[in-house]
Amino acid sequence: MRKISIAILLTLFFYTISFAQQKNTNQIIKRIETYITELEKVGFSGTVLIELDGKKVISKGYGYRNLELKERNTPNTIFGIGSLTKQFTSSAILKLEMQGKLTTSDTITKYFQNVPGDKSTITIHDLLRHQSGLPSNLGGDYDSISETDFLDTLMKLSLRSETGTNFSYSNIGYSLLAIIIEKVSGETYEQYLYENLWKPAGMEKTGYSRPKFDDDLIAIGYGKNNTVWGKPTRKNWNGNEPYLNLKGNGGILSTTEDLYKWNKALMTDSILSKEAKHKLYHPKLRPNEENDSYYAYGWDVHKTARNTFQVWHNGSNNIFYADFMRFIDEKTTLIFMSNKSNQDLDRLNFEVAKIIFEKNYKPIIPIADNETNQIFSQEIIETILSNGLEKATIKYKSRPTKTDVIENILNAKGYELLSQNKFDEAISIFTMNTIAYPKSYNAFDSLGEAYMNKGEKVSAIKNYEKSLQLDPTNGNAEDMIKKLKQ
Incomplete structure (x- = not known):
């Protein structure tokens, strides 16, 4: 039986590693492209460029630079930065x-x-x-x-x-x-x-x-x-x-x-x-x-x-x-x-x-920002303010198919109420967002802030900790937890 040289074995070893790395990179690129394509379906319009390990792997346009003329965005489209x-x-x-x-x-x-x-x-x-x-x-x-x-x-x-x-x-x-x-x-x-x-x-x-x-x-x-x-x-x-x-x-x-x-x-x-x-x-x-x-x-x-x-x-x-x-x-x-x-x-x-x-991370695809969802979001807000969170939750859970609340509409309303020191109303709005978006770190971060402003430290810490659990890179939640515990 012929002996295989150490040089050949090392070559095979590094080739195997290189192939595995390339395969992993290709999988990442595919996941990114799938994610952005899904974003385009719910309204994303722009241009994306991605570099991995020093190499440009994606440079592509999505949506339209001129909707009326159906002129699509491309890597050469010019935007205000x-x-x-x-x-x-x-x-x-x-x-x-x-x-x-x-x-x-x-x-x-x-x-x-x-x-x-x-x-x-x-x-x-x-x-x-x-x-x-x-x-x-x-x-x-x-x-x-x-x-x-x-x-x-x-x-x-x-x-x-x-x-x-x-x-x-x-x-x-x-x-x-x-x-x-x-x-x-x-x-x-x-x-x-x-x-x-x-x-x-x-x-x-x-x-x-x-x-x-x-x-x-x-x-x-x-x-x-x-x-x-x-x-x-x-x-x-x-x-x-x-x-x-x-x-x-x-x-x-x-x-x-x-x-x-x-x-x-x-x-x-x-x-x-x-x-x-x-x-x-x-x-x-x-x-x-x-x-x-x-x-x-x-x-x-x-x-x-x-x-x-x-x-x-x-x-x-x-x-x-x-x-x-x-x-x-x-x-x-x-x-x-x-x-x-x-x-x-x-x-x-x-x-x-x-x-x-993050190897197994599943990106969040937002709800489409269309007229149906905008109207429903406002209805949920009005129900919370007039009849309370419980009634609004029932209305939300019995909503028609292909209808949902838009997270940022509720979030904006919550902060509007918070700026007016209407803490309970803001907390109800933010809580509704955590019900609709239980995997959103931002929804829990906002709820934590509302409780903090009201002076309820235990609830504030609990929601900031949940936000940090959902997104360990959320430096704001980490800072707020330290501050509240002090």
């Missing part, structure tokens, strides 16, 4: 720091005149991390406003909290950063980003107006029941760019393919240095701030159960929605954009991440 804009603003600031033109420790008094005392200690670092204390907005995205009026109004605003002490999301803080970029670089915000970030990354379909977008490829935004919102480029802009209520914090247009090029560029040191990227993801934290979940420079950073980092951000104007999720250590990237935002469908990346990293 909302607050994903912030990662480009923060990267531009770090690029300027690399060029020796500013430092993130600079206070805004270096760049603006007549800064009042309460705002004189605000640094670029504070603006990047949303800890300046500035409010979120001055006005609507498309409201006309001059730079002088913007700055005058902003400087007169009361701070929400002392600078550097708390997280408070501020869009106008990033608008200030856009002005600083222009002052320091001597270029327009968009031109500086193109020359220093987008062009080196090969991104020719990203910007406000500089790319001279093919108008046919710009998706039309749709609201509920497919009402036409229109294209971002046809809204009230300040010439070739948005007014300062939006500039620097949102409004950029792009494609999933271009964002993938940006992802690839960030995996190298070609645009941002290793030191700059470390600062981008791991800036100096506030005293007593949790090291495993925080807002960095234009990115939300969260440590996973696998001891890796999830780097994430989304962007939305409640019509367009964009989501960019990166597992840098695991060379996995999830990007999707939609021209028809829906709270249930907007969790696509979180569900796909579970498909990838």
Whole structure:
């Protein structure tokens, strides 16, 4: 009997492992494609790009960029990316720091005149991390406003909290950063980003107006029941760019393919240095701030159960929605954009991440957001408020076939009641959601919050624990449980 060499045995061994890994990857891809196809059936419209182990495995469009003309979304469809804009603003600031033109420790008094005392200690670092204390907005995205009026109004605003002490999301803080970029670089915000970030990354379909977008490829935004919102480029802009209520914090247009090029560029040191990227993801934290979940420079950073980092951000104007999720250590990237935002469908990346990293996970397919279900959801809410939860539960359980409540409609109503301190009514609404969606971590998280606001700690902890059981990555539930037990 001939002997088989060790080299041959090792070759066979590694081939077997490689084949098994490939088979597993193929199964994951198939599960993802099946899931997104099901989402399309209940209303998802957009483009999805998935990278696994450093390789792009899915890049596909779903639904329509123009419903009337039946023009489908493709990887070349252009969407508004909302607050994903912030990662480009923060990267531009770090690029300027690399060029020796500013430092993130600079206070805004270096760049603006007549800064009042309460705002004189605000640094670029504070603006990047949303800890300046500035409010979120001055006005609507498309409201006309001059730079002088913007700055005058902003400087007169009361701070929400002392600078550097708390997280408070501020869009106008990033608008200030856009002005600083222009002052320091001597270029327009968009031109500086193109020359220093987008062009080196090969991104020719990203910007406000500089790319001279093919108008046919710009998706039309749709609201509920497919009402036409229109294209971002046809809204009230300040010439070739948005007014300062939006500039620097949102409004950029792009494609999933271009964002993938940006992802690839960030995996190298070609645009941002290793030191700059470390600062981008791991800036100096506030005293007593949790090291495993925080807002960095234009990115939300969260440590996973696998001891890796999830780097994430989304962007939305409640019509367009964009989501960019990166597992840098695991060379996995999830990007999707939609021209028809829906709270249930907007969790696509979180569900796909579970498909990838949890072997037996079964993704949640939301209920169709159609007229029948919208009407029934309102009927259930009215029954709860007029006749109580018990009657509403009976009505729900005897509902007609192909009829259901929509989770986000009940959730929104619950929070509306919570904001009015109508705790019992809110608890009933949220409880109805847990009955209708017993596997929804978010339904139990909301119910936990309602009990917490009412002061019923035992019930709050119980529901937060149930939420965490359904989704072990729910950092909010984990934090709330610790806080309540203290």
